[in-house]
Amino acid sequence: MTRLPNLERLQTFLVVAQTLSFRAAAQKLFIAQPAVSRAVKALEEELGLVLLTRTTRQVSLTAAGALLAEKASLAFDQLHLAVRSARQAATGEAGTLVASYSALSTHSRMSEIVVRFKEKCPQVRVSTYLMSSEEQLLALKRGEIDLGFMLSVACSDPERHIIIDREQFMLVLPRSHALASASGVHLADLAGESWVVGSISRWRSFRALLEGACVKTGFLPKIVDEGDDIPVLLRLVSMGMGITVLGSSLRGALPANLAGIPIVDAHATFSISLVWEDYLAGSLAGNFIEFTKAWLASTPTP
Known part of the structure; x- marks a missing residue:
């Protein structure tokens, strides 16, 4: 692996390359002009390259110097970005x-x-x-x-979560259903209905919550089919397989052929946590x- 040159000397060279003047570079760096000359000469010796052509009247870049100035300037930009990103990550301001x-x-x-x-x-x-x-x-x-x-x-563990939302249960059923025009229903109104619900493998917690609310009302839901996700459940309801219960926040996402009716029982609620x-x-x-x-x-x- 090629050893990198001294970064302080390289930065000094970049200022000279930018200004094409040792005097202007010294003023910009707030150091003496001889120190700028020594830094550039040491860099040339370190690299084994002639980077600048000097005359009494002007300073110009050689082909090697011009290429180094272009690429090193980009590299320093990336280095500054890397340091900034690392600091942001350490302070929780960047990352994934x-x-x-x-x-x-x-x-x-x-x-x-x-x-x-x-x-x-x-x-x-x-x-x-x-x-x-x-x-x-x-x-x-x-x-x-x-x-x-x-x-x-x-x-x-109550210390490792915070509630971000609370929702009412919402009855989802075809618009052709007798309850579709109701402004609200009670769980007891659903005791005789056929239900489609989330699968026990993926909806265990919600199933327990829902069935517990039904038991508190005095019945167990008559489950006729299951689905792994919400689109499947909505499809089953659309096909007339039964009714389902979801959260009230989903009302705006229901297909046009389905209605969402609030379940008004005080215990027909759940919450979402971070x-x-x-x-x-x-x-x-x-x-x-x-x-x-x-x-x-x-x-x-x-």
């Missing part, structure tokens, strides 16, 4: 933040929090991945993700968490 989210988090305040954070820290890249709440908890423990957005009911395993103060994840706390405190709940 890996976050995951559950299906029911998609239309929560999660999206706005991420967008606002990226506006504040444009050098941060936020990579997001869809995972169930249970998958997120495992990924957090393994260090595969930095943060997760999931159902609060899945969280066991969850983490561990973080260092000042780290990227730590800055995101502190930003989220401040944003929630200053932003009224819709």
